[in-house]
Amino acid sequence: MSVRARLLRTWLRWIERPALNRLARQDAAIRVRRRFEWQCRILCPVPRGVAQRWTERAGMEVLELGDPTGPQLLYLHGGAYVFGSHRTHKGLAGRLVKRIGGGAVVPHYPLAPESPFPAAPEAALRLYRQMAAQGPVILAGDSAGGGLALSLLAMICADPDLPQPLATLVLSPLTDLAMTGDSLQTNDASEVVLPPEGIRISALGYLDGADPSDPRASPLYAQFPGAGPVHVWVGDGEVLLDDSRRMVHVLQGQGVEAHLTIAPGLPHVWPLFPGWMLPEADATLDQMAAAIR
16 A cells, blocks of 8 residues: 555545534535535546537536547446536546547435435436447446446446446446445544445435445445446445455356455545545556447
8 A cells, every 4th residue: 555545544534534524414415516526626527538418318407528429428426426527527437538439427316305216227227229320338436326326337247228337347336225334333433534324314314215235326225137247346444345255156046147356455436536646546447448449
């Protein structure tokens, strides 16, 4: 683990995790949204030379990055289904696009509490249908967006008329809104970003009374017949570690080619941070690009 990684972990533990713990308070999502948008605008810009186009697809505002004529990356942002946007994750998606060529579509999918479950997976499926009709698609996402990407993959598998994505790549995915993973407790002391109670409160607000084991909400309980390759990255100290380990076990048990990379000492969704902040982020983005190629 680099010196910069240790410094970043300290900042996240003492500044960002307490801020995210406020998700357990009423109306806190709006304040967290504004804070996250401001931070990512300053710290995580789109790399130079990557074209940006703001448009609308499938009833959502989306950001299109890179070359629209090549294979397209559908990137679903994280944020516990209550914050985050195409603006907060455009830098991460842009750094991937720069490595692989082609382009990316980053949607601002519906968020709770304004648009609770199943608005997000339904919107993601509409967008995928539109994109798949135009050419090959690669699915990707992080945290809640990683879980959403896997839920979308299961919905694609259930529709024989939809082509499979070339690959699905997820970072620190939230795959079990029933919150049954042991690491939610065992890794609480080592987790520097996500407070388990904040995740639980956000999940309850997003579900709005729905069953947390619904596969569209929790891909851990989904079926993936005929799914293409899946790649998962997670830190060994994350509270969502078991969400990744169990997800890969389920996929492999269903005959899916699934790969798990557990990174020692790195925080939740570390590739979100540019290389000048965290050199390990570039190494993982290189791995993701290699998996796509």
